[in-house]
Amino acid sequence: MSTSTATRRAKPHAGAAWTVLSLACAGQFMVILDSAIVNVALPSIDRDLGFTATGLAWVVNGxxxxxxxxxxxxxxxxxxxxxxxxxxxxxxLFAASSLAGGLAAAPEVLVAARVTQGMGAAMMAPATLVVINTWFTEEHARARAFGAWSAAGGVGGMAGAVAGGAITTGLSWRWVFLINVPIGAVLIVVAVMSLAGTPAGRREPLDLAGAVTGTAGLAALIYGVMQSADHGWTSVQVAGPVVAGLLLLVVFTVVEARFAGRPLMPLRLFGIRGVAVGNGMLLLFGGIAIAMWYFTSLFLQNVLHFSALQAGLGQTPAAVTFMVIARWASALLPRTGVRHLVLAGCGCFLVGFGWLSQAHADSGYVTGVLGPTLLIAVGIGLTFPTLMAAATAGVPEDDAGIVGGVAVTSNQVGGSVGLAALATAAGARAAAEAGESAPAALAAGYDLVFLVAAGLAVAIAMVGLLLPGPPARLTGRNAAISRRRSSEAPGR
Structure with a gap:
């Protein structure tokens, strides 16, 4: 860490650290909430604004x-x-685009607002990680902060269905967006006041070539994967953007390695084992999360005939379990190391998804869904904050933002690819069971998804063997250094 960076932030007291952590968690909650809250409101939006069948999907996909x-x-x-x-x-940007979306009178305006919202979210998510990395430097405090941040995102995703249904039913679909305006205004004031001592940046020129190729490559790749829901994987609509995206990402890698003076993504950071292995596992974990939250919700609605609101409430016990376990796992992380928590979480995934894959149209909610999802939620609570901490640990403070962005991107790309691939597999399996009743055929497709998720758990466990085990006991000079760093940590 450079001297200038180290001296830019004054040592905060415990109250300031709590405020900063609350701000980071609230920002992450908003980002994830808005990716889910709109789903329940889509029929009402369609009735009011008159979307085409394909255009409505871009309220979410944009x-x-x-x-x-x-x-x-x-x-x-x-x-x-x-x-x-x-x-x-x-x-x-997030609050302004939410206002535009809430007041939209035409489909094009709402889609443009959602696209702009996504840009605001792409600024917020890595910035909250930088705040945690720079404000919480002591190992135990940093682990607890990541647990709270992870729990906030998980609860935001789960709260989306419940909040979306309640707001749309009680008020209007427009308040799904407008609710962000006063919340955003409050968070802006809190950020201005509480983050006055954070690093001011390096004032270096942006790697324009890397920014263009990296952003365009990721966008094209994800766009192509999204198209697979309506077109076959070998269609031009899917293969064209995916190939173009992969080629642009190859160009991005060459630019960063050979030509960029100050690269957007310094490839040297992947020489840190936690960054390389952690991001690989987050990529796989994206498929686990999609299988749990998205396909379980579909099972509840399409097989057990829950309403969207009932499905959201039916997943609430798992969300609460995840929140509790994430905080507990973060407290354990400095003592157990990354590997043991990840392997324990994968064990929960394997048993939970194996159990869930036995659910069928005649299954009851408690034994068929609630039991296994609680076990899977324990696994998510053990692994997600642990992987985020591993993927962002040991990096220079000046690179905390880009490493945080890579970690969140890995999880998002894994989720996008996982959703497309698992939806294709579920559809094919359901079609093969066409002789059965519709709920039974759909259940067969979802059961296949849950079995694939169990396989992903095995893959994550195998990669997890490359992560560090329990921390070694500190003695002598290393213990003295650790004590000195702890005494200098924020909030101490």
């Missing part, structure tokens, strides 16, 4: 596309211009 595609750029911006500026700018 947000997800720019959120994942601009994440690397948002992360590097937080490094160059400081997390305070980028978080405030992201919150402002």
């Amino acid at each position: 947000y997800l596309l720019t959120f994942a595609g601009f994440m690397l750029l948002g992360g590097r911006a937080a490094d160059l211009f400081g997390p305070r500026r980028v978080l405030v700018a992201g919150l402002s």
Whole structure:
């Protein structure tokens, strides 16, 4: 860490650290909530604005596309211009586009607002990670902060269905967007006041070639994967963008390795084992999360005939379990190391998804869904904050933003690819069971998804063997260094 960076942030007291953590968690909650809350409101939006069948999907896809595609750029911006500026700018863009979406009178306006919302989210998510990395430097405090941040995102995703249904039914679909305006305004004030001591950035020029090729490559790849829901994987609509995206990412890698003076994504960071292995596991974990939250919701609605609101409430016990376990796992992380928590989580995935794959149209909610999803939620609570901490640990403070952006991008890309691939597999299996009743055929497709998720758990466990085990006991000079760093940590 450079001297200038180390001296830019004054030592905060415990109350300030709590405020900063609350701000980071609230920002992450908003980002993830908005990726899910719109789903329940789509029929009402369609009735009011008159979308085409394909156009309505872009109310969701427009947000997800720019959120994942601009994440690397948002992360590097937080490094160059400081997390305070980028978080405030992201919150402002997010709130303004939410206002535009809530007042939209035409389909094109709403889609444009959702695209802009995704850009704001791509600035907010990595900026909140930079805030945690720079504010919480002591190992135990940092692990607890990541647990709270992870839990906030998980609860945001789960709250989306419940909140979306309640707001749409009680008020209007427009308030799904308008609710972000006052919340965003409050968070902007909190960010301006509480982050005054955070690093101000490095004032270096942006790697324009890397920004263009990296952002365009990710956006094209994700766009192509999204198209697979309506077209075959070998169609021009899918293969064209996917191939173009992969080629652009190859060009991006060459630019970063050979030509960029100050690269957008310094490839040397992948020489850190936690960054390389952690991001690989987050990529696989994206498929686990999709199988749990998305396909379980579909099973409840399409097989057990729950309403969207009932499905959201039916998943709430798992969301609460995840939140509790994530905080507990973060407290354990400094003592157990990354590997043991990840392997324990994968064991929960293997048993939970194996159990869930036995559910069928005649299954009851408690034994068929609730039991296995609680077990899977324990696994997610053990692994997600642990992987995020591993994927962002040991990096220079000046690179915290881009590394955080890469970690969130890995998880988002894994989820996007996982959703497309698993939906294709579920559809093919359901079609093969066409002789059965519709709920039974759909159940067979979802059961296949849950078995694939169990296989992903095995893959994550195998990669997890490359991660560090329990920390060695500190003695002598290393113990003295650790004590000195702990005494200098924020909030101590």
